[in-house]
Amino acid sequence: MRLMIEPFKKPIYVTRPFLPPLEEFCQGLEEIWETRWLTNNGPILRRFTQKLCDFFETDNICLFNNGTLALQIALQGMGISGEVITTPFTFVATINALFWNKIKPVFVDIEPEFYTIDPEKVEAAITPRTTAILAVHVYGYPCKLNVLANIARRHNIKLIYDAAHAFGVNVGNKSIAHCGDLSMLSFHATKPFHSLEGGLLIFKEPGLKGTFDYLKNFGFKNELEVVIPGTNAKMNEMQALMGIKVIKYFEEVIRKRAVITDLYRWRLKEIPGIHLLPALPSEIRYNYAYMPIEVDEQEFGMSRDGLYENLKQYNVYARRYFYPLICDYACYRNISVKDPLTVARRVASRILTLPIYDSLALSDSERICEIIAALTTRS
Ligand SMILES: Cc1ncc(COP(=O)(O)O)c(C=O)c1O
Numbered sequence: 237m238r239l240m241i242e243p244f245k246k247p248i249y250v251t252r253p254f255l256p257p258l259e260e261f262c263q264g265l266e267e268i269w270e271t272r273w274l275t276n277n278g279p280i281l282r283r284f285t286q287k288l289c290d291f292f293e294t295d296n297i298c299l300f301n302n303g304t305l306a307l308q309i310a311l312q313g314m315g316i317s318g319e320v321i322t323t324p325f326t327f328v329a330t331i332n333a334l335f336w337n338k339i340k341p342v343f344v345d346i347e348p349e350f351y352t353i354d355p356e357k358v359e360a361a362i363t364p365r366t367t368a369i370l371a372v373h374v375y376g377y378p379c380k381l382n383v384l385a386n387i388a389r390r391h392n393i394k395l396i397y398d399a400a401h402a403f404g405v406n407v408g409n410k411s412i413a414h415c416g417d418l419s420m421l422s423f424h425a426t427k428p429f430h431s432l433e434g435g436l437l438i439f440k441e442p443g444l445k446g447t448f449d450y451l452k453n454f455g456f457k458n459e460l461e462v463v464i465p466g467t468n469a470k471m472n473e474m475q476a477l478m479g480i481k482v483i484k485y486f487e488e489v490i491r492k493r494a495v496i497t498d499l500y501r502w503r504l505k506e507i508p509g510i511h512l513l514p515a516l517p518s519e520i521r522y523n524y525a526y527m528p529i530e531v532d533e534q535e536f537g538m539s540r541d542g543l544y545e546n547l548k549q550y551n552v553y554a555r556r557y558f559y560p561l562i563c564d565y566a567c568y569r570n571i572s573v574k575d576p577l578t579v580a581r582r583v584a585s586r587i588l589t590l591p592i593y594d595s596l597a598l599s600d601s602e603r604i605c606e607i608i609a610a611l612t613t614r615s
Contacts, residue, residue: 303422306435509536
């Protein structure tokens with residue numbers, strides 16, 4: 237195939253982790269080498285925990301070695317069972333956390349605007365077996381917070397948020413992680429804020445902290461007592477150190493991502509068949525975690541998969557987040573789904589997330605837009 241625009245010399249992946257200056261990380265390593273305290277609630281983890289308490293203005297937090305185990309432990313510690321209403325348009329870990337707790341996921345459709353769970357569908361799916369709603373702030377876009385809170389209150393069920401994508405997203409001047417009974421955030425390396433890997437729970441009920449602490453540390457209450465069969469989901473000192481070093485640069489990372497997003501949106505809105513999400517309401521402070529587009533095959537002249545494959549020829553590796561829907565994975569296909577999932581199916585077949593990270597040059601995002609424009613047969 238003859239390429240119309242020069243391909244990138246090096247691959248451009250969908251994301252690239254932010255790293256703090258090496259000297260700053262090495263300074264922290266010196267402390268670890270001195271103390272030889274590598275894990276088990278070390279001094280750096282305690283400092284990181286305090287920083288996060290200040291950041292979120294609450295003591296009701298608990299740190300984990302990743303977001304998946306954090307969510308799994310959250311469900312266990314809160315005693316969630318039976319059926320949980322959730323979305324099929326998410327990363328598989330959301331649903332795996334239910335599976336590990338022997339909870340049945342009840343999949344309902346999403347809204348077309350921001351791809352978050354449709355509250356009307358949630359309410360219609362509630363049965364006497366429903367114990368919770370597990371909603372996802374997909375790409376960091378807020379769910380319908382008030383409507384969901386109302387439904388949960390009226391039906392006396394828990395409202396849990398998978399906020400894996402939502403570190404740094406604020407509603408008014410408050411973190412979105414304060415919404416619902418509990419939120420889980422992921423600090424995976426691919427996120428705008430990370431601690432190599434990591435996870436955080438933020439919750440309303442202060443009593444949960446003790447339970448989560450036991451569950452992530454084998455169930456130990458003290459040297460001699462195991463009060464619950466827990467697992468090992470502790471964050472270690474290296475992770476905490478990375479978290480402390482990265483958080484210092486978080487606002488700068490967000491600013492850079494915002495500029496790249498603006499450029500993408502400005503350049504892509506002209507291309508027929510490339511659909512962007514609407515602007516967020518002014519009270520939302522976004523974190524620019526992802527750059528999703530929808531590809532309309534008729535208007536663009538090429539399918540989403542066609543665009544995805546063609547971008548690779550230019551050394552651009554976009555991702556089909558989230559496709560397939562979770563209920564279509566082989567291991568979940570046997571779960572009966574009553575909702576036709578009309579919107580989720582349409583979005584999953586059209587969605588593509590473009591490269592975005594703080595160190596992506598503006599000229600590179602501009603070139604990605606030029607490539608997309610050159611690939612349409614409709615201009
Ligand atoms: C929506 C969602 N939930 C859960 C997770 C799991 O988080 P982690 O990778 O920290 O285990 C991810 C992963 O990135 C995610 O995207």
